[in-house]
Amino acid sequence: xxxxxxxxxxxxxxxxxxxxxxxxxxxxxxxxxxxxxxxxxxxxxxxxxxxxxxxxxxxxxxxxxxxxxxxxxxxxxxxxxxxxxxxxxxxxxxxxxxxxxxxxxxxxxxxxxxxxxxxxxxxxxxxxxxxxxxxxxxxxxxxxxxxxxxxxxxxxxxxxxxxxxxxxxxxxxxxxxxxxxxxxxxxxxxxxxxxxxxxxxxxxxxxxxxxxxxxxxxxxxxxxxxxxxxxxxxxxxxxxxxxxxxxxxxxxxxxxxxxxxxxxxxxxxxxxxxxxxxxxxxxxxxxx
Numbered sequence: 001x002x003x004x005x006x007x008x009x010x011x012x013x014x015x016x017x018x019x020x021x022x023x024x025x026x027x028x029x030x031x032x033x034x035x036x037x038x039x040x041x042x043x044x045x046x047x048x049x050x051x052x053x054x055x056x057x058x059x060x061x062x063x064x065x066x067x068x069x070x071x072x073x074x075x076x077x078x079x080x081x082x083x084x085x086x087x088x089x090x091x092x093x094x095x096x097x098x099x100x101x102x103x104x105x106x107x108x109x110x111x112x113x114x115x116x117x118x119x120x121x122x123x124x125x126x127x128x129x130x131x132x133x134x135x136x137x138x139x140x141x142x143x144x145x146x147x148x149x150x151x152x153x154x155x156x157x158x159x160x161x162x163x164x165x166x167x168x169x170x171x172x173x174x175x176x177x178x179x180x181x182x183x184x185x186x187x188x189x190x191x192x193x194x195x196x197x198x199x200x201x202x203x204x205x206x207x208x209x210x211x212x213x214x215x216x217x218x219x220x221x222x223x224x225x226x227x228x229x230x231x232x233x234x235x236x237x238x239x240x241x242x243x244x245x246x247x248x249x250x251x252x253x254x255x256x257x258x259x260x261x262x263x264x265x266x267x268x269x270x271x272x273x274x275x276x277x278x279x280x281x282x283x284x285x286x287x288x
Contacts, residue, residue, distance in 0.1 A: 003231045004231050004232065006231075007227070007228040007231040007232050008228075008232060008240075010224050010227065010228050011224070011225070011228045011232060011237060011240050012240060012243075013224075014221045014224045014225055014228065015240055015241055015243050015244050015247065016247045017216065017217050017220070017221045018217070018221050018241075018244050019096070019243075019244045019245070019246070019247030019248035019251060020217055020247070020248070020251055021213065021217050021218070021248075022087050022092040022095060022096050022248045022251075022252065023092060023248070023251055023252060023255060023256060024084075024209060024212075024213045024217070025084040025085075025087035025088050025092065025095070026087070026088070026092065026252075026256055027209055027256075028206055028209050028210065028213070029202075029206060030196075030198055030199060030202065030206065031196060031198070032081050032082070032083075032084035032085035032088055033081055033191060033194050033195065033196070034195055034196055034198060034199040035084050035210070035213070036077070036080040036081045036084060036187065036191060037187070037188065037191040037192070037194070037195045037199065038199060038207075038210040038213075038214065039080070039184075039210065039213050039214045039218055040080075040184045040185075040187035040188040040191065040214075041188050041214065042210060042211055042213070042214025042215055042218075042219075043180070043184045043214040043215070043218040043219045044181060044184035044185050044187075044188055046214065046215050046218075046219035046220075047177050047178075047180050047181035047184060047219045047222065047223075048181050050177045050181075050219060050223045051175075051177055051178050051181055054175075054177075056175070056178060058178075058181070060174070060182070061173075064170075065170075065171065065174075068166065068170045068171050069171070069179075069182040069183065069186065070186055071166060072163055072166060072167055072171060072179070072182075072183050072186075073182060073183040073184075073185065073186020073187055073190070074186060074190065075159050075160075075162055075163040075166070076159075076163055076183045076184075076186070076187055077186065077187045077190045077191065078156075078159055079156050079159040079160050079163060080187065081191075082152045082153075082155050082156035082159065083095070083099060083152075083153070083156040085149075085152050086098060086099070086149045086150070086151075086152035086153035086156055087149065087153075088149075089145045089146070089148045089149035089152065090145060090146045090148070090149025090150060090153075091146075091149070091252065091258050091260065091264075092248055092249070092251075092252035092256065092258060093245070093248065093249040093252050093253075093258060093260045093264055093268065094136060094146060094149055094150060094153070094260070094264055095149055095150075095152075095153045096153075096244065096245040096248040096249065097132075097133075097136070097153070097245050097249075097264070097267065097268040097271050097272070098133060098136075098149070098150045098152075098153025098154050098156075098157065098271075099153050099156055099157050099160070099245075100157070100242065100244070100245050100271060100272060100275050101129045101133065101153075101154055101157045101271055101274075101275070102157035102158070102160045102161040102164075102275075103161075103238075103242070103274075103275040103278045103279050104122075104125050104126050104129045104274050104275060104278050105157055105158055105161040106161040106164060106165060106278075107122045107125065107126075107278050108122065108126060109161055109162065109165060110165065112165075113165045113166075113169055114169075121277075121281065122278070125274040125277060125278050126274075128270050128271075128273070128274040129270070129271050129274045129275075131267075131270060132266070132267040132268065132269070132270030132271040132274070133150060133154065133267060133271065134267075135263050135266060135267035135270070136150060136263050136264055136267040136268075137150055167179065176222045176223070176225050177219070177222050177223045180218075180219075180222045184218075225237065238279040238280075239276060239279055239280060241279075242272060242275050242276045242279055245268065245271075245272055246272070249268070
């Protein structure tokens, strides 16, 4: 098979795997903090093994990079915890849709990192996202679990957008697996004292699911992404990645028997459409 086609197939498969991560917020009977802690331990070990297996050195190039890795890891810690919490409070579909407001949030934050000005299309995209999310909110009250889940999802999206901007500006000279190895290490250290006794007294099935989450759905996808980008443009990856909420929602409906209402479908369509537009437009501008 042609390397480009092979990479494209691999990328689509990778996005499906990433979409499946949301299911584990419901499958694993632990708190969002415990799930993130367990995921980070396994993923860190696996990612370090991948880096060593590919013949790359594990150490970073300079002291500044270690500080950047620490900041990225701290952002990822809160991002992962809030991501799983968003879906535990609401649903997989609602949590993932809220998270994918991050491409638009990225565009709004980008002028703080690059010499880029907002244009009216970006403001329209932001309004579309706000309208889509507003449509999904049942009531403006944090006492409502769905509203709280959406709020956590947007907060998680903000942290993810911030992490991606810092990564692109200060850490993009490392492969995805190498960068995530350090970030998962920081997550492990940060959450070590916050994990509960439920994690250590969990049954065998819980540990199996944590192993699958940390390896098949975390370490492996990041390694595959790094491999795919050798033959595909970043624009292609970004656009295909926008399919993640769709796959996550489909799997939640089939496996978890979730039943999203029409507001979730319409609001989700608005959010994902804006995400696709901003992703495509950003890549188009950067390619000029």
